[in-house]
Amino acid sequence: MDPSALAFLGAGLGAGLVALGTGLGIGRLAGPAMEASARQPEALGEIRTSMIIAAALIEGVALFGLVICIILAFK
Amino acid sequence: MTLRKVEILVFLALTLVIAVPARAVASVLEAPFQEADGHDAAQEADEHRQNAGAEHAAEEAELDVVHHNSDSIYLDFSPFAIVELPRIFLVRRADDSIGVDFFWSTHAAVEAGGYLALEQEGDHGGILDAQLEPASGEIIMDFSITKHLVFAWIVMLMLLAAFLPLAARYKKGIGRETAPKGKFHNMLEALIVFVRNDIVRPSIGAKADKYVPYLLTAFLFILTSNLLGLFPFAAAATSNLMVTATLAMLSFVYTMMAGTKDYWKHIFWPPGIPILVKPILIPVEILGIFTKPFALAIRLFANMTAGHLVILSLIGLIFSFTNLFGPVVGWGVVPISVAFSLFIFLLEILVAIIQAYVFTMLSALFIGMAAAEHDHHEESHDHAQASLATVEAAS
Numbered sequence: 001m002d003p004s005a006l007a008f009l010g011a012g013l014g015a016g017l018v019a020l021g022t023g024l025g026i027g028r029l030a031g032p033a034m035e036a037s038a039r040q041p042e043a044l045g046e047i048r049t050s051m052i053i054a055a056a057l058i059e060g061v062a063l064f065g066l067v068i069c070i071i072l073a074f075k
Numbered sequence: 076m077t078l079r080k081v082e083i084l085v086f087l088a089l090t091l092v093i094a095v096p097a098r099a100v101a102s103v104l105e106a107p108f109q110e111a112d113g114h115d116a117a118q119e120a121d122e123h124r125q126n127a128g129a130e131h132a133a134e135e136a137e138l139d140v141v142h143h144n145s146d147s148i149y150l151d152f153s154p155f156a157i158v159e160l161p162r163i164f165l166v167r168r169a170d171d172s173i174g175v176d177f178f179w180s181t182h183a184a185v186e187a188g189g190y191l192a193l194e195q196e197g198d199h200g201g202i203l204d205a206q207l208e209p210a211s212g213e214i215i216m217d218f219s220i221t222k223h224l225v226f227a228w229i230v231m232l233m234l235l236a237a238f239l240p241l242a243a244r245y246k247k248g249i250g251r252e253t254a255p256k257g258k259f260h261n262m263l264e265a266l267i268v269f270v271r272n273d274i275v276r277p278s279i280g281a282k283a284d285k286y287v288p289y290l291l292t293a294f295l296f297i298l299t300s301n302l303l304g305l306f307p308f309a310a311a312a313t314s315n316l317m318v319t320a321t322l323a324m325l326s327f328v329y330t331m332m333a334g335t336k337d338y339w340k341h342i343f344w345p346p347g348i349p350i351l352v353k354p355i356l357i358p359v360e361i362l363g364i365f366t367k368p369f370a371l372a373i374r375l376f377a378n379m380t381a382g383h384l385v386i387l388s389l390i391g392l393i394f395s396f397t398n399l400f401g402p403v404v405g406w407g408v409v410p411i412s413v414a415f416s417l418f419i420f421l422l423e424i425l426v427a428i429i430q431a432y433v434f435t436m437l438s439a440l441f442i443g444m445a446a447a448e449h450d451h452h453e454e455s456h457d458h459a460q461a462s463l464a465t466v467e468a469a470s
Contacts, residue, residue, distance in 0.1 A: 053437075056370065
């Protein structure tokens with residue numbers, strides 16, 4: 001087997017795992033944020049801001065993983 | 076008043092985009108890999124040439140999704156036309172002098188002599204996708220105008236065309252002393268006020284208005300180029316990593332400039348933390364300065380590229396099914412494929428707006444974090460207790 005096939009396999013699996021992890025992370029974040037803003041609509045702005053910060057941090061880590069997958073897939 | 080700065084910033088951003096051409100960076104990154112498998116290259120080239128005739132017909136019809144999205148040195152209006160863009164090279168000539176070569180198109184560069192087109196494996200645009208090599212000397216840097224740069228310029232011109240007249244109107248007092256007049260003016264003012272009141276002011280606080288010009292420019296540039304990318308034959312400048320990296324770098328510079336003494340103190344000597352934890356935390360904080368703009372750049376780039384890739388892949392399903400099961404199944408897949416890509420397309424419109432919002436919001440937050448004057452921790456503790464006391468007294 002061509003050894004680079006394993007790199008492609010790794011990239012594909014990695015991308016899937018990245019999506020899984022980020023989905024779980026942002027899901028856990030967004031669900032309670034929705035509940036909180038439904039309970040207290042007047043705090044909507046603040047909740048949304050802090051939700052976006054946290055989501056951005058989670059997404060940042062996911063993007064690092066994704067970059068590694070892209071490097072694996074293209075080289 | 077602030078539009079002067081807006082123009083300067085857009086110009087600066089684009090100069091940087093030219094200064095760090097994607098192709099030059101890519102060639103630097105690929106160089107070690109090419110050397111590593113250099114011994115096979117000649118052999119592969121031979122095989123490629125032999126197969127080229129047979130594969131050519133198949134490649135004509137092939138839809139290369141990644142290639143379509145990546146930066147190129149021509150504007151693709153096929154099936155109508157392909158517009159070649161000027162090639163500009165900074166070269167070191169054979170006699171060690173440094174000069175600039177300018178050609179109106181890639182074909183002109185090859186036909187004038189002095190440049191050879193090296194076709195690479197996987198290319199199917201002929202000379203247009205080939206890498207140009209000078210017959211003598213070497214290219215120091217490739218300043219060629221690329222597709223994404225052209226679309227960045229188009230966005231810039233659109234913004235200037237929209238906002239210079241608007242600035243003139245505000246100077247005359249329309250909108251300041253009276254209500255804004257006309258649909259166009261109202262529409263743009265709604266955008267500007269949204270960015271200022273809903274994004275910048277809540278995130279930065281007291282010193283917010285100083286940063287409104289930059290963040291508004293970033294927002295409008297990203298929004299316009301994201302939406303422009305959805306037009307047929309057009310491309311999104313923001314689906315180029317170099318463009319998003321430039322924007323993120325500007326945000327980084329603004330964050331650094333906004334940094335107060337407290338901000339730096341919290342990075343290099345975080346207060347209120349046991350001394351043994353500090354060696355762990357300080358590198359993390361320093362790393363954090365750089366990961367923020369990095370994530371900003373990758374996020375925008377990945378979001379803009381992924382959407383286009385998905386749309387094209389869904390359309391590509393039609394061709395895959397035709398190749399696998401024949402034209403009848405191929406036609407059968409058409410409605411499903413078109414429906415799905417339409418859905419993704421609508422999602423893309425949403426993503427275009429959300430990503431512009433997110434980039435501006437996060438830049439504003441980072442600037443706000445750096446610019447915030449922290450209270451000393453004991454004082455803030457007192458504050459908390461004081462406000463708790465007021466709450467208790469009120470209840």
